Amino acid sequence: MGKAKKVKGSQCFRQRLLLSTLSSTRITIDDIRSDDMIPGLRPHEISLLRLIETVTEDAVVEVNETGTQLKYKPGIIMGGKNLVHNCALSRSIGYYLEPLVVLALFGKKPLSIRLRGITNDPRDPSVDTFRSTTLQILKRFGIPEEGLDLKIESRGVAPDGGGEVLLTVPTVKTLTAVHWVEEGMVKRIRGSTFSTRVTTDFEHSMRFAARGIFNNLLPDVHIILDHRAGSQAGKSPGYGISLVAETTTGCYMSADTTVSCLRTDETGEIDVEKKERLPAEDTGAEIASWLLHEIEKGGVVDSTHQGLLFILCASCEPDLSKVRVGTLSPYGVETLRNIKEFMGVQFTIKPDPLTGTVILKCVGSGLVNLSRKLS
Template identity: 65%
Template sequence: MEDNVRYKRLKGSSNLRLRLVLATLSGTPILVHDIRADETFPGLRPHEVSLLRLIEKVSDDCLVQINPTGTKFKYKPGIMMGGRCEHDCGLSRSIGYFLEPLILLALFAKKPLSIKLTGITNDSKDPSVDTFRSTTLPMLKRFGAPSEGLNLKIESRGVPPRGGGAIVLTMPIVKNLEAVNWIDEGMVKRIRGIAFSTKVSSQFENTMIHAARGIFNRLLPDVYIISDHKTAAQAGESPGYGISLVAETTSGCFISVDTAISYLRKEESSEIEDERQELTPPGDVGEQIASALLEEIDQGGVVDSTHQGLLFLLCALCPRDVSKIRVGKLSPYGMETLRHIADFLHVKFHIKPDPSTGTVILKCLGCGMKNLSRKLS
């Protein structure tokens, strides 16, 4: 039965998540070869294998075959099932790495998804679970995802290197998404945020909040950053602290940034004992993240740069109707996403720079993705 499957051949390790999501939604079997073939440690990384296993868990009848060196794999998509399950995301990437592909696939599943993910909730590489809760999930509502059953609960926090965090994500299903005309970014009306710490003094949160507010309060009065000090089992396995901020605009856009400070994972540090590594003082963290948010706001657009790829995917998956959106400068990942969308879904975006604001307006006709596995009520 294997021989008559026609696989789309792709090379290399880049954009693996994007390729898996688009392959699954478009029902395209893929064969990815030459994965880090020339590197000292060739093949798939632990988090990439974990993502493949996660997709296997939430779908039925999908096929994953990885060669012994991990430099090549075949993936034949199955039916997204949803339902209840658990997955350990491991420690080489945070839970945020797994959430973006998962939420896109879950929308088109047979049943609503309820999944417990364990591992790292906050690090400096991937969007934090706070950002998904404050910014990513509200964005799905714009495209017609129901509010009911759309939730992310943080049970415990975990930072590198040892993690220990856990979240529960529940996702509703849709029959199809709704096209958007989303070009008015509005003016920033308030800033919200959450500063957390695990296994360090709660004074770290106050210092970060005070430093961030020092920058924002000169610009707008409505700034509210809460502190979330975790202790005992809820504080995970490693010491760390961080802050996640979101600016809400008058037109209902959410622009977010986040960061977390902790000791390095083993593969990132040299032979020297981890504990000697100097961590950024919390006051500096608060100032840096506040400045980062102001830069994101300054770029313009209805989403921040980390959400561009997801925004383009949602537009492409809409019914055969025109979506029109405004973003700031196109991010490298945003551009990669546009290329992959054209390749898998044959949806091309019309891109028009708006010189007066330094933003870019994109238009596309959706591919008409329908949830075929959803039970008809």
């Protein structure tokens, strides 16, 4: 291990930890919210560190007293079965899933882990989106379908969570480079609505409004209702919708949101001056329109999945990957910087003025899972 890479601030925290672990690079992060009213690491960031310690061995995490400095020495990715992690309730399970699934691919053993907490919130991609879209993107890179799954055992919304999912991820020796530039045409829309501790009327309204927008455009629209009751409904009332468009070339674009009936603010305090909530049909129409907006931007993934797409391309065998995305999202741009810094992989970026999309190419870093037993 060389000397530690020094970075500053709290942005891209998950990515830095993920890339540091994949590339076996020690990092020191300074000035973590040092000027904030509440300085230092947030509960979800500490929880993510604990999660990484759960799936790796010999990782060393040192945090100073104020939580404004973190020293991290990555360990060996182990994977393992019947693991359990209680996610902090300041972010949803979606926050933890993206780095976790990539790490798990390079583990010594396949991973099966129960994550408990908030399954759906407006800030992070929902567990539904992870299941319908993120897992489909992974399969492009030669990850076997068998053993790659996310089961939603119970739902949980903010502030009290109570949701639980079971994630299983197989291991790979290497990832296969992709040539993925054809978006194709949207052939069907799938989706689901859910409600916990509120009436199903919210679901019917969202579904009806979303269908109203899509039905003018294509016939194959199917949105299921997933009302949860009792122990499967978590601890707080809420409802939400998750939609995915599937194209003729096997691309998946998603959009989702959740309405928590007891909203909390950043610090976890209950937000007393609640903004007036939109009627449920407006929520349905809004997400349907947002999905159309994502499709219109073009590209083979939606904007929330750009970061993951680039990390997968950079982790591939040392072969050329070529992908098309819509407008580069700020998160996508940050990811490209972090990949260059940690993995030494630089993408060439070429705008395609005809379509308003961007073509990116890179040669993978040739990440190999050394601990995986050769079958």
